[in-house]
Amino acid sequence: xxxxxxxxxxxxxxxxxxxxxxxxxxxxxxxxxxxxxxxxxxxxxxxxxxxxxxxxxxxxxxxxxxxxxxxxxxxxxxxxxxxxxxxxxxxxxxxxxxxxxxxxxxxxxxxxxxxxxxxxxxxxxxxxxxxxxxxxxxxxxxxxxxxxxxxxxxxxxxxxxxxxxxxxxxxxxxxxxxxxxxxxxxxxxxxxxxxxxxxxxxxxxxxxxxxxxxxxxxxxxxxxxxxxxxxxxxxxxxxxxxxxxxxxxxxxxxxxxxxxxxxxxxxxxxxxxxxxxxxxxxxxxxxxxxxxxxxxxxxxxxxxxxxxxxxxxxxxxxxxxxxxxxxxxxxxxxxxxxxxxxxxxxxxxxxxxxxxxxxxxxxxxxxxxxxxxxxxxxxxxxxxxxxxxxxxxxxxxxxxxxxxxxxxxxxxxx
Numbered sequence: 001x002x003x004x005x006x007x008x009x010x011x012x013x014x015x016x017x018x019x020x021x022x023x024x025x026x027x028x029x030x031x032x033x034x035x036x037x038x039x040x041x042x043x044x045x046x047x048x049x050x051x052x053x054x055x056x057x058x059x060x061x062x063x064x065x066x067x068x069x070x071x072x073x074x075x076x077x078x079x080x081x082x083x084x085x086x087x088x089x090x091x092x093x094x095x096x097x098x099x100x101x102x103x104x105x106x107x108x109x110x111x112x113x114x115x116x117x118x119x120x121x122x123x124x125x126x127x128x129x130x131x132x133x134x135x136x137x138x139x140x141x142x143x144x145x146x147x148x149x150x151x152x153x154x155x156x157x158x159x160x161x162x163x164x165x166x167x168x169x170x171x172x173x174x175x176x177x178x179x180x181x182x183x184x185x186x187x188x189x190x191x192x193x194x195x196x197x198x199x200x201x202x203x204x205x206x207x208x209x210x211x212x213x214x215x216x217x218x219x220x221x222x223x224x225x226x227x228x229x230x231x232x233x234x235x236x237x238x239x240x241x242x243x244x245x246x247x248x249x250x251x252x253x254x255x256x257x258x259x260x261x262x263x264x265x266x267x268x269x270x271x272x273x274x275x276x277x278x279x280x281x282x283x284x285x286x287x288x289x290x291x292x293x294x295x296x297x298x299x300x301x302x303x304x305x306x307x308x309x310x311x312x313x314x315x316x317x318x319x320x321x322x323x324x325x326x327x328x329x330x331x332x333x334x335x336x337x338x339x340x341x342x343x344x345x346x347x348x349x350x351x352x353x354x355x356x357x358x359x360x361x362x363x364x365x366x367x368x369x370x371x372x373x374x375x376x377x378x379x380x381x382x383x384x385x386x387x388x389x390x391x392x393x394x395x396x397x398x399x400x401x402x403x404x405x406x407x408x409x410x411x412x413x414x
Contacts, residue, residue, distance in 0.1 A: 001027055005045055010062070013055060014128065015183045015208035029061035056130075063129045065099040066323055068147040070106045070154070072198075072356075074248035075227045079107065079194055080114040082225060086193065090120050094195045094219070096182065098125035101136025102145050103196055104175045105167060106154075112171070113153030121174040124188040133177050139167035147324060182215070183208055190219035198250075199229035199322055213240060217254060226252040230321075230356040245390045248358055317349060326357045344374035351383060360387050376407040 003026050010016060010026070034044045037054070048055050070076055083091055091111060095104035104125035111121050127133055142164040158165040180187065195216055201209055216226055217240040226241060228250050241252035313336055320329040333350045340346070351366035367384040370377050385400035 001030065001041055003027065003030075006030060006048070009048060009055070010059070011205060014059065015205065015211075016203050017205040025062060029058060032061050033058050060129060060131060063132070065129070065132050065135075067099045067102045068145045068324070069102045069141075070148045070150060071103070071324065072230070072248070072250075073148060073151075074246065075196070075198075075251060076106055076110040076151075078244070078246050078249045078251055079225065079227075080110045082194070083111050083114045083116055087115055087120075090122055091116055091194075092190065092192045093121075093123045094126070094188065094190065094192045094197075095123060096126040096187070096195075096197055097200055098127045098132075098136060098177065099129075100132045100141075100145075101125065101139065101175070101177070102141070103198070104136075105139070105171055107194075107196065108171050108174045109151070109154040109157055111174075113151060118170055118174050123175045124178060124192075125175050126178045126180055126182065126187065128179070130179065133179055136175075136177055137172075139172050141165050141167070183211060187215060187219065191221045192219055192224055193221055194225045194227065195220055196227045198227060201228060217241070220254055222254055222256075224254065226254075228252065230352060243386045243389060245392075247360060247390060248356075314345065314349060321353055321356065326353055329353050330357070342369065342373060344370040344377045344380070347373065348377060348380045348383075351380065355383065355387070360391070363387060375403075376410055378404055378407050378411065381407060 003023055006026060030041075030044065033048075033054070034041070036057075037044060037047060039047055048058055079093075093104070093107050093111075095107060098104050104123050107123055108121060112118065125136065127136070140161060140163045141158075146165075157168050157171050159168065160166075178188065197212070197216065201212060204212060220226055225244065230250050240255060242255050244251040244253055313332070317329045317332045317336070320326075320332065330350065330353045333346065333353060336346060337350075347366050347370035351363045351370065354360075354366060355363035364384060364387050367380040367387070370380040371384070374380075381400055381404045385397045385404065388400065389397035
């Protein structure tokens, strides 16, 4: 199957880098929709090029929600600590992508647990998937949504029901769900005290990343917090944000010296409607998960027989990490190192996993190994700079940031 034309269509519709979707995920979704429509490959390509409704159905098939309540506790702890000083004002938060609602509802419970009344909490939650938004608004969840231990203040926010657990109306009432296209200017205006955008940015193409980060800079209050995923501390953030020195939070604040003339206004970088075909029933480019891979509670290295090469194996490891199976992902990383030997991207991934597991010393070790093999490995330089800055070594962090700038220039020069 020739996936390239379909990847290009999905890139234009969702702002996602073609390779990030994963060939197996796209192929699976295409096969499902081709069976439903009774089309051959060529017929389906013509259909999805001309039928906006079918394009939205294809996107729904690719989108696979993968989220749970209080995923990674540290960001919510920092949010609660920060919100304590905002008791007497409205606290506004953006969650995008919000998937099936676990994240924005976790935000709501965190703020209430910090002492804010529902009347002073306003949360906007955005996603591409109509199905996910319907589930989010319903507020009924099964055991899979409770993979992390609930804080004490959240334990009384659910009532047992036939389908699982139903969220109480007091929590649901503070979250407003939206289906809007972020890259076409469909994001609520803000400004926000906090923005959660976790595990989306790594899947976007370069222009969409740049546009998204600019939008966050415009919509985040000067003292606000931006929360990203553990693999998303990209060099791009350094233009507008500085990391918060709290391990495991993966939080950023706006730089003090960012002036309006340094931030390209959002509407100048948005894709025009002439460039991107609008999707009738899917209006935003958001989703927690965009890969459909065999889901097992435990995966051995021998189970990856479908992997065509090292890259595919790395994608499987990243998928496990995104599911929260950090230990298993690390085991696969170590096994892959034994089989294929050290390689910068793989060593960097090991560093990310150790960092996500709360082992910064081991993370630094593996970022260092990656840089030994490839001194221009920008992502390793960025993460290493953030770690050493977090532990207070500003001199070394500054040297590493300078290396990032030099490496970016050299990489651009070819």
